[in-house]
Structure formats: structure tokens, C-alpha cells
Amino acid sequence: MKKIHFDYFSWKNVGIPDFFKFLFSGKVVKGEFLEKLNSRLINTVGKREIYLVNKGRLALELGLRSLGLREGDEVIIPSYACDAIITPILKVRARPVFADIDNDLNISPDSIRGVLTGKSRAVIMAHLYGLPAKIEDISGIARDNNLFLIDDAASAFLLKVNNRYLGTFGDIGIYSFAINKTISSLERGGVLVINSEKPAIPKDISIDKSSLKSKIASITEYLILYRYPIMWKYYIAKMLHWPKKICSIESMANIDAYFIYAQMLDFEEKQAERLRILDRFHENLKGLNQIDIPQYKKGVYLTKLFIKTKEEKVTRDNNAKVIKHNPLKTYLQLRGIQTDYGYYPLHLKERYNEYYRGNLHHTESLSEHLLALPIQNKYDEEVIDYICGQIKRYYKS
Ligand SMILES: Cc1ncc(COP(=O)(O)O)c(C=O)c1O
Numbered sequence: 356m357k358k359i360h361f362d363y364f365s366w367k368n369v370g371i372p373d374f375f376k377f378l379f380s381g382k383v384v385k386g387e388f389l390e391k392l393n394s395r396l397i398n399t400v401g402k403r404e405i406y407l408v409n410k411g412r413l414a415l416e417l418g419l420r421s422l423g424l425r426e427g428d429e430v431i432i433p434s435y436a437c438d439a440i441i442t443p444i445l446k447v448r449a450r451p452v453f454a455d456i457d458n459d460l461n462i463s464p465d466s467i468r469g470v471l472t473g474k475s476r477a478v479i480m481a482h483l484y485g486l487p488a489k490i491e492d493i494s495g496i497a498r499d500n501n502l503f504l505i506d507d508a509a510s511a512f513l514l515k516v517n518n519r520y521l522g523t524f525g526d527i528g529i530y531s532f533a534i535n536k537t538i539s540s541l542e543r544g545g546v547l548v549i550n551s552e553k554p555a556i557p558k559d560i561s562i563d564k565s566s567l568k569s570k571i572a573s574i575t576e577y578l579i580l581y582r583y584p585i586m587w588k589y590y591i592a593k594m595l596h597w598p599k600k601i602c603s604i605e606s607m608a609n610i611d612a613y614f615i616y617a618q619m620l621d622f623e624e625k626q627a628e629r630l631r632i633l634d635r636f637h638e639n640l641k642g643l644n645q646i647d648i649p650q651y652k653k654g655v656y657l658t659k660l661f662i663k664t665k666e667e668k669v670t671r672d673n674n675a676k677v678i679k680h681n682p683l684k685t686y687l688q689l690r691g692i693q694t695d696y697g698y699y700p701l702h703l704k705e706r707y708n709e710y711y712r713g714n715l716h717h718t719e720s721l722s723e724h725l726l727a728l729p730i731q732n733k734y735d736e737e738v739i740d741y742i743c744g745q746i747k748r749y750y751k752s
Contacts, residue, residue: 359738360693361729373617374541374574377610384565386609386690392616396546399513399619400523404549407607408562409569411509411531414545416443417604418527419477420504421549421556424449428476430596433462434702435718436481439531441701444587449476453702455715458649459660460484460697460725463717464492470713471496476731477503482521484659485537486650490516490524503527506550510658512537513622523662526551532611535658537625538618540611541574574610626656628732635736636728639743645750649721661697661725662746668723675699684726685748692742697725 377383389407408414424430426448432440435451444451452475455466460483467478478497480488482686497504508514508522515521522528528550530536533543549555556562556706560707618625637651640662647663670679684694700718702711728742 358574358691358693359729359734359742361695361727361731365648373613374610377613383570383610384567384608386394386613388609388612389607392607392612394563395616395619396548400520400528403523404555405554406547406549407612408545408547409565409605409607409611410439410543411529411533411545412439412443413507413604414529414531414547415440415479416446416527417556417560417562418505418547418549419443419447419449420560420663422477422526422549424476424503427474428503429472429474430513431462431467431470431475431478432701433479433481433483433718434700434715435460435698435722436483436701437698437740438701439509440481441707450474451701451707451710453700453711453715453718454673455717456721457489457717458647458721459486460650460721461486461488462493464489464496466715467493467496468628471500472675475500477505477508479505480525481509482514483509484650484661485511485514485656486652487511487514487516487655488523494524505529509545510536512546513619513626514656515588522548523550532615537656537658538615540607540614544607544611544615546607552587553665563603563604563605563634569605570608570610590634595695625732629656630654632730632732632734633660635739636660636730636743639740641748643747643750646746657730658729659678659695660730661727663721663724667695670723671696671699673703673705675704681724681726683746683749687745690745692745693729697726697727698721698724 381515424447428449429452430444430449431452431454433456435456441451452470455463457463480493482488504525506525506528508521511521512530528548530546649663667681667683669681699723701707
């Protein structure tokens with residue numbers, strides 16, 4: 356039986372030959388694509404200040420610094436998110452405050468209102484997995500309460516709402532080019548967009564130059580680690596002390612700019628393909644009463660597609676380690692279909708316990724019941740029908 360698994364290694368316009376071409380041209384770090392990408396971004400997001408860096412989370416850190424956040428300032432974030440959203444806040448010594456999510460997995464405006472205090476200074480509006488957050492409501496809350504609005508479009512590069520690009524709605528916006536985003540570079544590059552007139556990067560914050568050494572480390576990560584199962588990646592990365600190497604804010608390298616630039620050229624095609632795949636999954640599964648498809652909306656691009664099982668759930672400890680699997684996951688695994696759980700809520704993680712206050716019921720219950728399906732663009736109808744057919748069989752048996 357053919358295995359159906361998550362495979363993010365799918366560049367269309369670019370590939371291994373381009374990688375070697377760069378390596379031997381000596382233009383891995385510096386070169387013309389940084390300027391080209393910069394101009395293309397200005398054409399895309401409008402005339403704003405743009406910083407090309409090495410990771411989305413470092414773009415976020417740079418952005419928080421540019422807003423002048425101080426120790427003790429509170430930044431409201433969704434608890435249903437990855438650690439990358441919280442570490443930049445801790446690095447600038449501000450205080451994360453967790454808000455709940457709605458059924459679409461994005462931060463809930465009502466919950467934001469519920470956690471406001473006199474110390475609230477900013478809110479991070481992430482468009483999780485590409486699905487736009489409730490921009491109008493959240494912008495209103497930010498305006499009425501004098502909060503900085505951070506438009507975290509890490510997973511939503513080139514996606515639009517009302518003909519306006521996500522990432523351009525706040526005081527600052529960020530994009531990520533990590534492995535599972537709308538467009539992936541080699542080293543998970545990032546972009547900071549500064550929208551308002553006021554903030555600018557203070558002079559005392561330096562952005563390190565990208566170095567060949569760090570580039571080779573990250574390219575190794577991309578080419579070797581991501582080709583193998585996630586478990587391997589984790590252990591090898593740990594062995595190499597990866598987190599230490601990637602924590603300083605470096606400018607983006609030319610080779611990453613090239614990979615991003617090249618993929619921007621055919622993004623519309625990629626988007627159409629993804630929408631076709633999402634529609635097919637939805638069409639197949641919408642009649643099944645035992646599950647919901649909480650993020651699906653006609654015409655909306657998603658980087659990940661979750662189903663929400665009503666009964667079955669995963670049980671995890673407070674280090675996110677699985678204690679008991681969702682039985683549907685096990686069933687699909689045995690039939691060659693890889694699935695993935697959602698984030699473990701940040702407020703339940705032991706290391707962030709001290710920041711938790713309040714009831715985040717929706718985040719907790721949703722994160723137990725979510726299962727991501729493999730939705731690669733290369734899948735034809737037959738593969739999608741097989742995946743959905745197996746889910747239906749599970750519920751029939
Ligand atoms: C919502 C959100 N913000 C920020 C980031 C950080 O991006 P990066 O992985 O490029 O540091 C991510 C990454 O997964 C994300 O999902």
C-alpha cells in the first residue's frame with residue numbers, strides 16, 4: 356500500500372539544480388535577488404518599510420522592538436498557536452496574555468475583550484493556517500483600547516481579504532517562509548512590514564549579516580532533516596543545538612530570496628490547485644455527522660486542513676507528549692494515511708504556566724479533537740477519495 360504522508364518538499368519553479376547553481380556561483384548570501392524580492396514585495400504590500408530576515412519569529416521580535424514595548428507590557432495572543440509566537444514576546448521582556456479561540460481556530464474578539472487590562476499594549480492577530488482572522492472586530496478593539504495591532508500573516512503570505520493583502524492590516528505585519536507556509540524558502544526566511552508612520556527600527560538594534568556558515572547549517576536542515584519523519588528532525592536538531600544557532604536576527608540570504616521570488620511567480624496557479632483540493636475534501640466529507648471541518652470556507656486557501664472529531668480525542672501531558680492517541684488517527688495510520696494533531700495549547704504547557712489566567716475552554720477542547728489531513732497539491736482525486744473513504748469506513752464500522 357502506498358503511504359500518504361505530509362510532504363512539504365514541493366517547489367515547482369526551483370529545485371536542486373538551482374541550489375547547486377547558487378552554491379557554486381558564490382551568491383548564497385549576497386546577490387541581486389534580495390533587491391528583486393524587496394521591490395516585488397513593495398509592489399505587493401505597498402510602499403511600506405520592509406525588512407528581510409531569517410525567520411518569521413525574528414521578524415516578529417524586530418517588530419515588537421520597533422513598537423518600543425517595555426518590560427511588563429502585555430501582549431495578547433491566541434493560546435492556540437506555536438511557540439514561535441510567544442518566544443519573541445519573552446525576548447523583549449513583555450508579558451504574553453492568552454486569549455481563547457473561536458471555532459475557526461483563530462483568536463476570539465470576545466476573549467480579547469475579556470483579558471484587557473491597563474497594561475495591555477498590543478494584540479497579535481494571527482491568521483492561522485491561512486484563514487483570515489476577524490480583522491474588523493480586532494482592529495476595532497485595538498483602536499478603541501489604544502493597542503498596537505500586529506498582523507501575523509506568517510501562514511498567509513500572498514493571501515488577501517477584500518483585495519488587500521493579509522499582513523498589511525496592523526501597525527506591523529510579518530510573513531514566514533518556513534516549511535509549511537504558503538511559500539517556503541530554504542531557511543524559513545521571514546519578513547517584517549512596518550505599516551504605520553510611527554515605528555521604525557531603533558538604531559541600537561542591529562540585524563546581523565547572513566553568514567555562509569549559518570546558511571549551510573540551515574540548508575542542511577532543509578535538505579536532510581525535512582525529507583525524513585518529523586521525529587528524526589527533532590532529535591537531530593537537538594543534537595546539533597539548532598535553536599541556539601537560529602536565534603539571532605540575521606538578514607535574509609540571497610538564495611532564500613531567490614526561492615521565495617521564484618515561487619511568487621506561479622503562486623496563483625498553486626493557489627487554484629490548493630482550492631481544488633480543499634473543495635474535493637469538503638465535498639467528500641461534509642455529510643459526515645461525526646466530524647466538522649471547522650476552517651473550510653469556499654475560496655479560502657489553507658496551509659493545513661483539520662477535521663474535528665466530535666467523540667474521539669487525543670490525550671496529552673503538559674509537555675504535549677501523547678498519552679493516548681485519537682483512535683481515528685490510529686485507524687488511518689494502519690491504512691497508510693498520516694495525520695497530525697493540532698497545537699497543544701500554549702497556556703497548558705508547563706513552561707508558560709505563570710502567564711496563564713482565565714478560562715480558555717474552546718482552545719482546550721478544540722486542540723484535543725483536531726486531526727490534520729495530508730493535503731498536498733500533487734494529490735489527484737483518487738488519493739483524496741481514498742483518504743475520505745477511509746474516514747467514512749471508520750465511522751461505518
Ligand atoms: C502564527 C505564527 N507566527 C509566527 C511564526 C514564526 O515563523 P517562523 O517559523 O518562520 O519563525 C509562525 C510559524 O510557524 C506562526 O505559525
